[in-house]
Amino acid sequence: MGRILLNWLVSAVSLLIVAHIIPGIEIAGLFTALIAAVVIGLVNATLGLVLKILTFPLTIVTLGIFWWVINALMLWLASVFVPGFVVQGFFAAFFGAIVLALMNMLLRWLLPSSDEARD
Numbered sequence: 001m002g003r004i005l006l007n008w009l010v011s012a013v014s015l016l017i018v019a020h021i022i023p024g025i026e027i028a029g030l031f032t033a034l035i036a037a038v039v040i041g042l043v044n045a046t047l048g049l050v051l052k053i054l055t056f057p058l059t060i061v062t063l064g065i066f067w068w069v070i071n072a073l074m075l076w077l078a079s080v081f082v083p084g085f086v087v088q089g090f091f092a093a094f095f096g097a098i099v100l101a102l103m104n105m106l107l108r109w110l111l112p113s114s115d116e117a118r119d
Contacts, residue, residue: 006111011037014103015085021099024092028084036085040078048074071097 012033
């Protein structure tokens with residue numbers, strides 16, 4: 001349970017960092033980032049998964065670049081549902097999705113793995 005909460009917090013902090021780096025993405029604060037992280041996760045787990053399955057041939061043809069388009073659309077869609085989370089336009093969503101993925105990867109890499117935490 002602690003690992004889930006830690007991943008949720010890392011996702012929220014990643015969103016806050018993205019909002020400071022990418023023009024056109026705004027987040028009102030930590031509480032909004034926490035809610036946005038949940039909504040992004042739910043949107044990606046439902047609609048994002050369906051879209052990635054349906055567009056898999058296009059993803060292969062574009063060598064994976066189309067997944068970034070889908071991730072951008074999911075980020076943009078999540079902003080519709082969360083007051084205080086604003087994504088202004090596709091390009092902000094596109095670059096925001098890339099930076100968000102990189103920030104999540106970097107922050108999770110910096111955290112100890114669950115095996116190390118048990119030792």
